[in-house]
Amino acid sequence: MLTRDACLARDAADPLAPLRAQFAIEPLDAGGVIYLDGNSLGVLPKATIDRLRHVVEHEWGVGLIRSWNSADWITLSQRVGDKIARLVGVGSGELIVADSTSVNLYKVLSAAIAIVAADRPERRRIVSERANFPTDLYIADTLARAHDLELTLVGDDEDAIDRELGTGSKDGRGEDIAIVMLTHVNYRTGRRHRMTDVTRAAHEAGALVIWDLSHSAGAVPVRLYGEGDAPDGAGRGDPRDEDAADFAIGCGYKYLNGGPGAPAFAWVHPRHLARMDREAWRQPLAGWMGHAAPFAFTPEYQPANGIARFLCGTPPILSLAALECGVDTLLAADDRTGSDRATSDRSGPDRDGPDRDRLNALRQKSIALTDLFIALVESRCAGHGLTLVTPRDVDRRGSQVSFAHATGGYAIVQALIARGVIGDFRAPDILRFGFTPLYTRFVDVWDAVDRLVQVLTSGEWREPRFSVRAAVT
Numbered sequence: 051m052l053t054r055d056a057c058l059a060r061d062a063a064d065p066l067a068p069l070r071a072q073f074a075i076e077p078l079d080a081g082g083v084i085y086l087d088g089n090s091l092g093v094l095p096k097a098t099i100d101r102l103r104h105v106v107e108h109e110w111g112v113g114l115i116r117s118w119n120s121a122d123w124i125t126l127s128q129r130v131g132d133k134i135a136r137l138v139g140v141g142s143g144e145l146i147v148a149d150s151t152s153v154n155l156y157k158v159l160s161a162a163i164a165i166v167a168a169d170r171p172e173r174r175r176i177v178s179e180r181a182n183f184p185t186d187l188y189i190a191d192t193l194a195r196a197h198d199l200e201l202t203l204v205g206d207d208e209d210a211i212d213r214e215l216g217t218g219s220k221d222g223r224g225e226d227i228a229i230v231m232l233t234h235v236n237y238r239t240g241r242r243h244r245m246t247d248v249t250r251a252a253h254e255a256g257a258l259v260i261w262d263l264s265h266s267a268g269a270v271p272v273r274l275y276g277e278g279d280a281p282d283g284a285g286r287g288d289p290r291d292e293d294a295a296d297f298a299i300g301c302g303y304k305y306l307n308g309g310p311g312a313p314a315f316a317w318v319h320p321r322h323l324a325r326m327d328r329e330a331w332r333q334p335l336a337g338w339m340g341h342a343a344p345f346a347f348t349p350e351y352q353p354a355n356g357i358a359r360f361l362c363g364t365p366p367i368l369s370l371a372a373l374e375c376g377v378d379t380l381l382a383a384d385d386r387t388g389s390d391r392a393t394s395d396r397s398g399p400d401r402d403g404p405d406r407d408r409l410n411a412l413r414q415k416s417i418a419l420t421d422l423f424i425a426l427v428e429s430r431c432a433g434h435g436l437t438l439v440t441p442r443d444v445d446r447r448g449s450q451v452s453f454a455h456a457t458g459g460y461a462i463v464q465a466l467i468a469r470g471v472i473g474d475f476r477a478p479d480i481l482r483f484g485f486t487p488l489y490t491r492f493v494d495v496w497d498a499v500d501r502l503v504q505v506l507t508s509g510e511w512r513e514p515r516f517s518v519r520a521a522v523t
């Protein structure tokens with residue numbers, strides 16, 4: 051029997067529960083707010099407040115320009131990148147923090163296009179999903195036009211990509227595909243691709259693969275080098291070379307808790323980085339911070355080796371410092387998962403180490419929270435027109451749950467927010483709820499559904515004030 055007391059008991063027994071204290075969540079608790087939107091903007095970590103104060107008052111206020119060296123601002127993009135690398139299963143020096151996700155996609159997609167143009171110029175298609183996040187589609191469409199390529203958008207049923215690649219058949223469908231560009235966890239439905247399977251199939255079809263990890267980094271264990279045969283990164287079997295993705299990008303402000311507009315990240319497989327080094331390849335936004343020697347001030351562009359070439363302009367230090375605090379809230383889960391392996395000074399992909407333990411523990415909690423939410427909404431809100439759109443299969447979903455409502459999606463979300471439960475709405479009909487296991491409690495799930503029941507049974511969501519559309523939904 052699901053009861054509020056049972057939820058409280060689960061919280062009391064939860065070994066990850068103390069991680070919540072890392073967040074400045076007391077004002078939310080005091081106001082009776084239940085925050086289920088960490089998939090859009092993560093909660094403020096307490097450490098960020100002190101860190102930003104320190105950066106502003108001391109590093110900027112006192113150190114001024116000297117802090118580029120003395121406070122090591124100049125390597126902050128790499129340092130935070132190395133921390134995020136541990137969350138997505140890649141090695142240090144392979145991932146960098148810079149710009150926005152859209153801009154990083156422009157850079158890595160340009161790189162992929164350049165590789166295909168050199169190696170397989172007969173391949174003319176970029177394949178993505180119609181349901182992909184629009185910015186990804188806009189960037190891909192723009193680059194496809196510029197390079198005289200075709201952007202093919204497949205439907206969002208589970209097998210659409212497989213069919214396009216011709217996986218398992220000999221119809222040669224995938225022969226002209228240059229690049230497969232997908233978002234791992236769909237922003238609207240929460241559906242999660244089987245990353246390793248899709249990557250392998252794309253490689254077998256001869257295409258390069260780009261993953262947008264905006265809704266997965268920090269939310270689910272990501273294995274860019276492949277998962278062997280294991281679901282959910284559980285660590286069975288050795289990944290094969292063809293399982294490793296080619297490029298990845300992702301947001302800093304969602305599950306990484308980096309703050310509004312936090313910089314994003316970009317990862318490039320070392321085999322491509324090595325080739326770029328050999329060929330002195332320049333990315334399309336070849337700014338001075340991606341130069342081999344920015345402070346030589348030479349008029350000629352000479353790209354930096356490695357992932358640093360993907361930098362463009364001066365890094366946003368305040369935002370980077372905040373992002374580092376956000377990423378640290380995830381790395382802190384180490385202590386709670388009983389890992390005793392040193393986590394510093396490592397290089398190479400972390401396939402079996404504590405980062406995997408940590409994210410698996412968080413993942414188990416995320417599954418439990420999302421399962422509970424689905425069960426409670428379906429049992430307590432039946433007959434109110436809500437339809438689950440997130441896959442029930444835990445291997446196919448991220449850390450969010452979405453329900454569709456034919457007419458009242460926006461208004462129900464607004465009425466819920468008025469009752470202190472913050473989720474969001476994604477047009478045309480999706481009510482979206484994110485579950486961040488670092489700070490969401492089982493009792494929050496219970497109370498959120500309780501208030502949803504009140505919103506629906508009272509019919510208050512039909513009040514005209516809840517249908518007034520704000521700019522951000």
Ligand SMILES: Cc1ncc(COP(=O)(O)O)c(C=O)c1O
Nearest residue numbers: 150151152183185233237262264
């Ligand atoms: C999957 C996905 N990609 C990209 C973005 C946008 O990223 P940015 O605004 O940093 O360019 C979002 C934003 O929500 C997203 O969900």
